[in-house]
Amino acid sequence: MNSIAQYFTDLFKGLSTLWAGMRVTGKYFFSPGAIVTQQYPENRKTLKMEERFKGEIIMPHDENNLHACTGCGICEINCPNGSIEILTDRVANAEGKLERVIDKHIYHLSMCTFCGLCVKTCPSDALAFGQEFEHAVFDRSKLTKVLNQPGSKIRKEAK
Amino acid sequence: MMSEEIIKDVIVGEQEDYLINLGPQHPSTHGVLRLEVCLKGETVKYLNPHIGYIHRGIEKMCEALTYQQIIHLTDRMDYLSAHINNEAVSMIVEDALQVEVPERVKYIRTILDELNRIASHQLWWCAFGMDLGALTTFFYGLRDREHILDIFEESFGSRLLHSFVCPGGLMHDVHPNFQKRTKEFIKYFRTKLPEYDQLLTGNIIFQNRSKGIGYMSRETAIGYGVTGPSGRGSGFSCDVRKIAPYGAYDKVRFNEILETEGDVFARYKVRMAEMHESLSIIEQLIDNIPEGDFTAKMKPIIKLPAGEYFRRVETARGELAVYVVSDGNKTPYRMKFRTPNFSNLFVMNEIASGYKIADLIAISGSLDLVIPDIDR
Amino acid sequence: MSSNIYDFSTLTGSIHTWLSGMMSSGWVIFTEMVLVGLIFLLMYALLGLFLVYLERKVCAIMQNRVGPNRVGKWGLLQTIADLIKLLLKELIPIRKSDALLFNLAPFIVIICSFLAMAALPYAKGLQAIDFNIGVFYIMAVSSLSVVGILLAGWASNSKYSLIGAMRSGAQIVSYELSVGLSLLAIVVFSGTMQLSGIIESQANGWWIFKGHIPAFISFVIFLIASTAEINRGPFDLAEAESELTAGFHTEYSGIKFAFFFLAEYMNMFIVAALGATIFLGGWMPFHVGNWEGFNQIMDYIPSVVWFFTKTFFIILIIMWFKWTFPRLRIDQLLTLEWKYLLPISLFNIVLIAFIVLMGWHF
Amino acid sequence: MLTQEELTDIVRSFVPESVFPEGTQLLEVVVPAEKYFLLIEKLKSDQKLSFNYLISQTAVDFTSNMTVVCHLESTEFRYLMVVKVILTDRENPAIDSLTALYPTAEYFEREIFDLFGIRFNNHPNLKRLFLEDDYGYPLRKDFRDEVNMIER
Amino acid sequence: MTFQFIQIFTDMESESLILFFIIALVLVGGAIIFSTLVAPNSFNPAKSEPYECGIPTEGPAWIQFNVGYYLFAIIYLIFDVETVFLFPWAVVMKTIGMRAFIEIIIFLLILGLGLLYAWKKGALKWV
Incomplete structure (x- = not known):
């Protein structure tokens, strides 16, 4: 029972x-x-990434096309994956002395793991994280970027 | 309902073995793990795990990288407790250099550990439900995990692999909103946890699927080195946070969750209780974060004094032990990660043979395996 | 029967007379056959596509998602896009599979569901074949689909498929008993197996209300057992995604897979329609005893709307099951059937027979 | 709780040849290869110690020798101990297997065999764990892979 | 009262099933033929392997499979035949009344005892 x-x-x-x-x-x-789903491509206009979002590495340029990179190569040394290559030139400055300037700051996005060491270690704060995250491309070679804009120069800080 | 004793008949007969491969391309193995299972009817006779599909040689790679650079590799071992892995390597460097990190760093690291643990357990919960065929759990778990990932994204800029900890402290300070959003999350998640129980824990089908399945005794757990919630489900007290407190764990009151049944449901209960426990740890710390620096003074090039160092932390899946042999250079001479999943995986044959193939999925789900952590 | 405004037999009758006036009787039969065939073909395809869409939307909303929303307004064309995709996919022959049985299996599952569809009463006067053993017939043909599943699993020469097929064999075979016994309960009440007769007997109230608690128990058992019989979650052991990848249809590709998929949804429609017909009055409007006014208003809703509303109500319940519960294990599945559902339904039959004997039902 | 000195005394009573290096983070003991299994068996079975939990087992290639390192813990008393064995034969290193004492050692040892090429006697299933059979032993310092390794 | 869709089928209903049989054949056959015509077709030996998570299969799939299902099949057979007997009874239950009720009680009692026997014997246990 x-x-x-x-x-x-x-x-x-x-x-x-x-x-x-x-x-x-x-x-x-x-x-x-x-419902929590976000309608991604439609909300592109309103989609605001966080300010610290690590989308890619950029080199901020000001309105006069000046950047802060001295070409010291610390970011290149610190990158664990070898995703940064710096090609430097020696250019005579106003006083006639040869000075190191960057020719190309090459950034391989395909190899980057966004660890942030380059941004953190950069002595002149020339690098920053950008918010762009739509990196899909059809050709892998397009993921290799040159960070310094053509014709850009190093910003001379008033000392 | 339907309570029935487990039929544990492992008959090693003359019959042909029915060998079947679960994985590497299988919906329930959570990664590229291959289980070679020998079946008799629906019953598992034995199984044989094959790993190495995503072996990347992290230990070898570490030998060529500086300690700051190693951090980002540890993210990629157990990606669901990335922050805790980072902390292990950072602490071993701090130990070796005898650097005292600021209190603020300890508090923030501990809060992040626990947030990471909750996020990891949420993902486990939803994946475990899905393994058992309850597909809706997956979306509820991910929905709530999103809140934690949003907090992470705001502070560190990345959601999953955030190499946020660096030797000596943190990469940068947390976002000003961090405290507010974390408290909001605690409030939100406290309302959602009962839903988890209604949907899955209490469910009679779920209980019948998990109770008495995959029994692991305490001796088996210790012998196989099964740590973390899986080990604690068998009564193996192995919480490194209690044994050797690090960070701010000595300043908070929390319980080590122990269950003695040793079955799938016990492991499930441990993880569910740990989510509650983690919430209470965060609650105790979040209002008391001291002001101060976010990093200790460190030299730009870190060289560990020659010698051997050993450090353990409690990740979401168990005990992560890091063993470093340094020869005084800026790169380690040998770096060994004793990862929790490595040991947790190999107990499978012991605890799954004799049960049905459906139970095998439940058992592997209850061990909460992350395959990259096994392969390294 | 107070109102005949939506009686489809007048429509079909007038078509018949119109056609008879135009051609000889042989051609009339032929034309009508072609017409009926086309209508059923169209209905089958549209219902299948709509059910797939519905399932996706329902589960999405339950899971706090939006669901399909890209193809067409609210994603309405999503399933059509899927169908086109599946039509254009390669049909991969599996090495060492039994080619004849492998190709035969989709035919069998579709034929079974088609034959069952033939006997369903969709609306007043809208029923292709009205067997006097309608309940029995639908049960018989719908349980034949297990043959298709077994063939598919066996012929694929894949281990997952074989286990899935074996499971579904045991499962469908067991749950058939409960489905039969729960339907039997209403047959006892109405005293006929003809579907039209059963609907007629519900003119003054549906059996689920008229039959007291035993009819409700039958209804619950019917829901559980028929969910199991059509291989849907939480009883989807035959395809158990997380264990057997896709179970019996692992090796099927392209349109052949689509037919298994379609048949699964159509079987769901068939059991839901059968449940609606037997327990909820089919196309019969909601009538309460002798509230004439109320009944009149209800009669103004077309019978076809009643039928589909009830059917989709049951379909929603079946979907609700699937998106809430974890999957059962095979031994638990059989325990549920043999130790719970079967004894209860046997007892239920006795109870119903007693109620009928005493004339306690309305 | 036993102190460090008492622990060393107990270990010395088991294996008189054992060496205790100075200045290590944890208690460390170096034993000859032939006494290794014996020592660990005693460490595990001794009531006062009961080192029943093998945290990790690994190896280090010191180019002159190979060292097998075991981290042991007693779950009862929470002692930690490191047992080391130095194998001077780099070509054909071999050592006893701990599988009989700790089931988890079976896989740690397979991993060591896979990555260092150290053979374990009495191991039930000594096969490579991650890599293919003809791959070298990558964690040895003299391992070279021309294709995939980038020297920096 | 008849509700036949096609008036002509009123007195030959079972024959009209052939129609539905043919529709189904046409639907499946037509779709498969259409698909073979338009779908791409390429040969690749790896593609036609049976799926086993990307690993070559070991041993045949068609072996003597240990079936716990077997016992259930036998019990099912017994009970299904009994259920078929119940259907004619169910139709006439209302008209015959008491006698039918008593008879079915005896019938179901025997059936129930059979089930109980199988239960106690452990035939309902999965092996």
Whole structure:
């Protein structure tokens, strides 16, 4: 007799737990306001990435096309994956002395793991993280970027 | 309902073995793991894990990188507790150089550890539900995990692999909103956790699928080195946060969750309780973050004194031990990661043979394996 | 029957007389056959596509997602796009598979669901074949689809498929009993197996209300058992995604896979329609005893709307099951059937027979 | 709780040849290869110690020798100990397997065999774990892979 | 009262099933033929391997499979035949009344005892 009572209590307890689960999904079924999906390509206009978002590495240039990179190569040394290559030139400055300037600051996005060591270690704060995250391209070679803009020069800080 | 004793008949007969491969391309192996399973009918006779599909040789790579650079590799071992892995390497460097990190750093690291642990357990919960066929859990788990990832993104700029910890402290300070958003998250998640219980924990089908399945005794757990929630489900007290407190764990009160049943449901219960426990740890710390520097003074080039160093931390899956042999250079001479999943995986044959193939999926789900952590 | 405004038999009758006036009787039969064939073909395809779409939307909303929303307004054309994609996919022959059985399996599952569709009453006067053993017939043909599944699993020469097929064999075979016994309950009440007769007997109230608690128990058992019989979650062991990748249809590709997929959804429609017909009155409007006014208003809603509303209500419940529960294990599945559903439904039959004997039902 | 000195005394009573290096982070003991299994068996079975948890087992290639390093913990008393064995034969290093004592050692040892080429006697299933059979032993310092390795 | 869609089928309903049989054949056959015509077709030995998670299969799939299903099939057979007997009874239950009720009680009692026997014997346990 006891086992029969057990049989039915088990049955009803089981059914009630099932109903508890169905209540949760049922609740969400009738509250479409709980939908959390973001409509990605449509919300491009309003989509604002976080200020610190690590999308890619950029070299900020000011309105006079000046950047802060001295070409010291510390970022190149610090990068664990070898995704930064710096080609430097020696150019005579106003006083006639040869000075090192960057020719190309090459950044291989395909190799970058966004560890942030280059940005952190840069002594002249020439590098920063950009918010751009749509990096998909059809050709892998397009992921190799030159960070300094053509014709840009190093910013001479007033010392 | 349907409670029935487990039929554990491992009959090694003359019959032909029915060998079947689960993985590397299988929906339930959570990565490229291959389980070679021998079946008798639906019952697992034995299984044989094959790994190495994503072996990247992280230990070898470490030998060529400086300690700051190693951090970003540890992210990629157990990617679900990336922050905790980072902390292990940072602490071993701090130990070796005898650098005292600021209190603020300790607090923030501990909070992030626990947030990371919750995020990892959430992902485990939803994937575990999906392994058992409850597909909706996956989306509820991910929905709530998103809140943590948003906090991470705001502070570190990345959501999953945030090499945020560096030897001596943090890469930069947390975002000013960090405290506010974390508190919001705690409040939000406290309302969602009962839903998890209604949907899955209490469910009679789920309980029948998990109770009494994949029994692992305490001796088995210790012998195989099964740590973390999986080991604690068998009564193996192995919480490094308790044994050897690091960070701010000595300043908070929390319980080490221990269950003694040793089955899938016990491991499930440990993880669910750990989420509650982590919330309470964060709650104790979040309002008391001291002001101060976010990093200790470190030299730009870190050279560890020659010698051997050993450090353990508790990741979301168990004990991560880092063993470094330094010869005084800026790169380690030998770096060994004792990763939790490596040991957790190989207990599978012991605890899964004799159960059904459907139970095998439940068992592998309950061990919460992350395959890159095994392969390294 | 107070109103005949939506009786489809007048429409079909007038078509018949119109056609008879134009051509000889042989041609009339031929034309009508072609017409019926086209209509059913179209309905089958459209219903299947709509059900797939519905499933996606329902599960999406339950999971706090939007679901398909790219192809067409609200993603309405998504399933059509999928169909086109599946049509254009390569049909991969599997090495060492039993080619004849492998190709035969999709035919069998589709034929079974088609034959079952033939006997469903969609609206007043809209039923292709009205068997006097309608309930029995639908049960028989719908359970034949297990043959297709077994063939598919066996012929694929894949281990996952074989396990899936074996599982579904045990499962469908077991749950057939419960489906049969739960339908039997209403047959006892109405005293006929003809679907039109059963609907007629519900003119003054549906059996789920008229039959007291035993009819409700039957309904619940029917829901559970038929969910199991059509291989849907939480009873989807035959395809158990996380264990057997895709179970019996692992090796099928392109349009052949699409037919298994379609048949699964159409079987869901068939059991839901059968449940609606037997327990919820089919196309019969909602009538309450002798509230004449209320019944009159209800009669103004077309019978076809009633039928599809009830059917989709049951379909929603079946979907709700799937998107809430974890999957059962094979031994638990059989325990549920043999130790719970079967004894309860056997007892239920006795109870119903007693109620009928005493004339306690309305 | 036993102190460091008492622990060393106990270990010395098990294996008199054992050497205790100075200035290490954890208690370390270096034993000859032939006494290695014996020592660990005693460490595990001794009631006062019961080192029943093998945290990690690994190897280091010191170019002149190969060292096998075991980190042991006693889950009861929370002692930590490092047991080291120095294998001077780099061509054909071999050592006893701990699989009989700790099941987890089976896989640690397979990993060591895979990456260092150290053979373990009495191992039930000594096959490569991650890599292919004809691959070299990558964690040895003299390992060279012309194709995939970039020297910096 | 008949609700036949096609009036002509009123007195030959089972024959009209052939129509539905043919529709189904046309649907599946037509779609498959269409698909073979338009779909790409390329040969690749790896493609036609049976799926086993990307690993070559070991041993045949067609072996004697240990079936716990077997016992269930036998029990099912017994019960299904009994259920078929129940259907004619169900139709006439209302008209015959008491006698049918008593008879079915005896019938179901035997059936129930059979189930109980199988249960106690452990035939309902998965092996």
